[in-house]
Amino acid sequence: MTQLKKISVNELAVGMYFSGFDGPWIENPFWRSKFLIEHAADVSRARSAGFEFCWIDISLGRDVIAASQVEEGVEPVAVAPAAPITPEEEYRQELGEALRLYESAKESTQLMFKQARLGKTLDVERCQDLVEEIAASVTRNSNALLSIIRLKRADEYTYLHSIAVCTMMVALARTLGMDNTACKEAGLAGYLHDVGKAFIPLEVLNKPGKLTDQEFRIIQRHPVLGYEYLSGFAGVPDYVLDVCLHHHEKIDGSGYPGRQQGNQIDLYSRMAAVCDVYDAITSDRSYKTAWDPAESLARMASWNGHFDRPIFLTFVKTLGIYPIGSIVKLRSGRTALVIRQNHKDLTKPVVKAFTTTLSIEALESEIIDLSSPDQEDVISERSGQDWIRSNGLVLDSLKALVEGSDSAGVPAP
Structure with a gap:
C-alpha cells in the first residue's frame, strides 16, 4: 500500500x-x-x-x-553524502536516460499510429505525458535527446519523425524564450502534426521511387486527414489542430492546404514548418538518402519565401551552425562528426575526428572539443555526407557514444 x-x-x-x-x-x-x-x-x-x-x-x-x-538507540542507516556530479557525468547519464525515453516513445508512437489507422480513440493524456517527459529531457540537456533522434532507420521514419519534430519544437520554443507551458504546447503540436499520414496507403507513403502527380496529391491530403481525425476528440487543443492542418504552409503563400502567407500562419505552425522539413531532409527515406545536417541548414537558408526568417535563424541557433550529425573537414585534414554543441561558441562544437587511409577507411578516431583553449584544430569546411554514409560511421559513432564505449575523455558540454 x-x-x-x-x-x-x-x-x-x-x-x-x-x-x-x-x-x-x-x-x-x-x-x-x-x-x-x-x-x-x-x-x-x-x-x-x-x-x-x-x-x-x-x-x-x-x-x-x-x-x-x-x-532511543536506533542505529541510523549510514548514507554517504551526495557527491557533486560533474558536467561530463551528468551528460553521460542524460544520454542513457534520453535513450530509454526514446525507446519508450517509439513504442507509444507506433501504437498511436496503429490506433489512428484503425479509427480508434486517441489517448490525448498519454500523448501529453510523453511530451512532458521529452520537454523535461530537453530542459535538462538538449544535446542528449537531439543526439538520440539522429538514430532512426528509413523504415522507422513515419513515427520517429513525430518524436524528432516534438523534440526540436520544444528546443526551438526554449530558444525563442517561451515559458514552460508554451514549450509543452509546441511539443504536443509537433508530436501530433503528422498523424494524418496514418491514413495514407503504405504503398504510397513508402514508395521507393518518384511519386506520380496523383500519388503526390494523395500525400498532400495528410494535413486535412489528420485535422479531421483529431477534430473528433474533445481533448485535442486548437493549436494542435492548427499545426496539423497548416505545417506545410509557406510564408510566400505557395504552401498547402490553405495557401496561407506571412503572419496568417500561426506561430506554432511556422515553427513546425522548419522542424518538419529539417528532419525530413536529414533522414534516410525509402526514396532518398539523408542530407548532411549542416548542408541542410545552408540549403534551407536559400529557400526564399519558404520559412519565417527570424524563426529559421533561431532554429539555426538552437541546433548550431554545425548540427549534431554534421560531417566537417578540419584544418588538420581529418574528417570529423559533430557529436555535441558548445552553445557559447557555435563554430566550435565537440567532434569525433577520424584519421583515414587514401581509400577513405577509418584508421583511428578521437573526441575533441574545438572550443578548448589548447585546441589548435578548427573546422575548415562542411564535408557533406558521401564519405560518412559509405562507411556507416554516423550511426555507429552516435550509438557508441550513447552506449558509453566512447565516453572516456568526452569533453563536458
Whole structure:
C-alpha cells in the first residue's frame, strides 16, 4: 500500500523511493516521475533542482531517520553524502536516460499510429505525458535527446519523425524564450502534426521511387486527414489542430492546404514548418538518402519565401551552425562528426575526428572539443555526407557514444 511522506529535499537520500517534487512537473530534472534512488548523483540533481520539498513512498523505500529514533538507540542507516556530479557525468547519464525515453516513445508512437489507422480513440493524456517527459529531457540537456533522434532507420521514419519534430519544437520554443507551458504546447503540436499520414496507403507513403502527380496529391491530403481525425476528440487543443492542418504552409503563400502567407500562419505552425522539413531532409527515406545536417541548414537558408526568417535563424541557433550529425573537414585534414554543441561558441562544437587511409577507411578516431583553449584544430569546411554514409560511421559513432564505449575523455558540454 502506498505511504507517501513529504520531506525536505535536503533529507533525500539513497535508498528512498522518490515520488515527485512539491512543485510543477515540467521543472523536474528527472524523466521518470517515480523511482528508487540508487545513485548519489540523483540526490545531487534533486537538491540542485530548486525545490524545497519532495514526496517519498516509505512503503517502497527507506524512511527518514528521525531524531527521536536516534535518542532511543536506533542505529541510523549510514548514507554517504551526495557527491557533486560533474558536467561530463551528468551528460553521460542524460544520454542513457534520453535513450530509454526514446525507446519508450517509439513504442507509444507506433501504437498511436496503429490506433489512428484503425479509427480508434486517441489517448490525448498519454500523448501529453510523453511530451512532458521529452520537454523535461530537453530542459535538462538538449544535446542528449537531439543526439538520440539522429538514430532512426528509413523504415522507422513515419513515427520517429513525430518524436524528432516534438523534440526540436520544444528546443526551438526554449530558444525563442517561451515559458514552460508554451514549450509543452509546441511539443504536443509537433508530436501530433503528422498523424494524418496514418491514413495514407503504405504503398504510397513508402514508395521507393518518384511519386506520380496523383500519388503526390494523395500525400498532400495528410494535413486535412489528420485535422479531421483529431477534430473528433474533445481533448485535442486548437493549436494542435492548427499545426496539423497548416505545417506545410509557406510564408510566400505557395504552401498547402490553405495557401496561407506571412503572419496568417500561426506561430506554432511556422515553427513546425522548419522542424518538419529539417528532419525530413536529414533522414534516410525509402526514396532518398539523408542530407548532411549542416548542408541542410545552408540549403534551407536559400529557400526564399519558404520559412519565417527570424524563426529559421533561431532554429539555426538552437541546433548550431554545425548540427549534431554534421560531417566537417578540419584544418588538420581529418574528417570529423559533430557529436555535441558548445552553445557559447557555435563554430566550435565537440567532434569525433577520424584519421583515414587514401581509400577513405577509418584508421583511428578521437573526441575533441574545438572550443578548448589548447585546441589548435578548427573546422575548415562542411564535408557533406558521401564519405560518412559509405562507411556507416554516423550511426555507429552516435550509438557508441550513447552506449558509453566512447565516453572516456568526452569533453563536458
